[in-house]
Amino acid sequence: MKTRDLAYIALFAAVIAVLGTLPAVNIGPVPITAQTLGVMLAGSVLGARRGFLSVLLFLVLVAIGLPLLSSGTGGLAVFAGPTAGYLFSWPLAAFVTGWLTERFWARYNVAWGMVFNVVGGMVVVYLIGVPVLAAVANLSLGEAILSGALPFLPGDAAKAFIAAAIAAQVRRSYPVIERPQRAVATR
């Protein structure tokens, strides 16, 4: 892994962190915690491997005691809480999003990007987050879905769209996944 890849990984870990502290993108009345937007972005801008590592790095920063989650919390406490499953799902979510993005890179556009973000950033996240929620909180699976997935659907769909719009633009102006050298030369 080149130093450039490390810098990109560190950058997106920081992006996810800052998205937690600055709710800069507010669409509609529902305050969207923008951190899963960062997870989708990491996958769709950096690709599977670097996206996975950058989200993992973000979680490491949270674990070592930085208050980077959107609620201003951090430390190991959050990994013992009922929402731990969502956090653990994030690196995988970025990986799946990134893998799909790389696989269909030549045809990437906002619509496809949104599909990839939904599969990675929502399906994967709920598949892991909801059962863990049920286990830790002693809830049945149905109850966990009711309280841990349904309320987030509209917000997450909006984030999937925004992340796809950004990723499609970045792909046009500064593609990181494919031939980054040429993009730098023409900068």
Added chain:
Amino acid sequence: MTLALYVPRRSLVHRIPAGGKLLALAALAVLLFAVPALPVTGAALLAVLAVGLGAARLPAATLARQARTVRWWLAGLFVFHALFSDLPTAALTVLRLLALVLAAAVVTATTRVTEMVAVIERLCAPLRVVGVRPARIGLVVSMALRFIPVLAERAERIREAQAARGGSARGLRGVRTTVTPLLVQLLQMAHTISEALDARGADDVPPARGRRSPAAA
């Protein structure tokens, strides 16, 4: 922008090596889930409070802040189990979660970020076999720690500039006119930094055993 939950104190708990504290935390989690009994859970909670407030002399507010973030969960869980299971189960579930959250908060508040990074580097040492260099992990962690305030500052500056022009960075137009250009700028910045690091020898493979190359030192 302050970036740590660490509370400096001169105490025995602070002096215990970070690795030891993490092991103790993991052991506590295993114990609490293996023995679902109210007395054990209650004793563990009291012990955590004794270590945190007594031995480590942490301010109660530090622990209260972490507990507050899970309070609605705990309240909801208690009501749910009180209605559909029974009171002991409700108390057990809530107390167990509270004990774990507070224990983790104590470890976090008594351990410096640099010590945690050192533990990560040590934990990653076995990965050397598959070609991962622990020093690179230290590098990427340090880079991220430096990027966070830089990013926060840049985003803030753009918002101020737009506010001064009477605009706003909200909605889809904000994404197109602000977020994407900022992200591209940041990617370029990351690339420039990586070139600067390589020019100073960051990409050099250090000698296989023990000794550090002058560039890595």
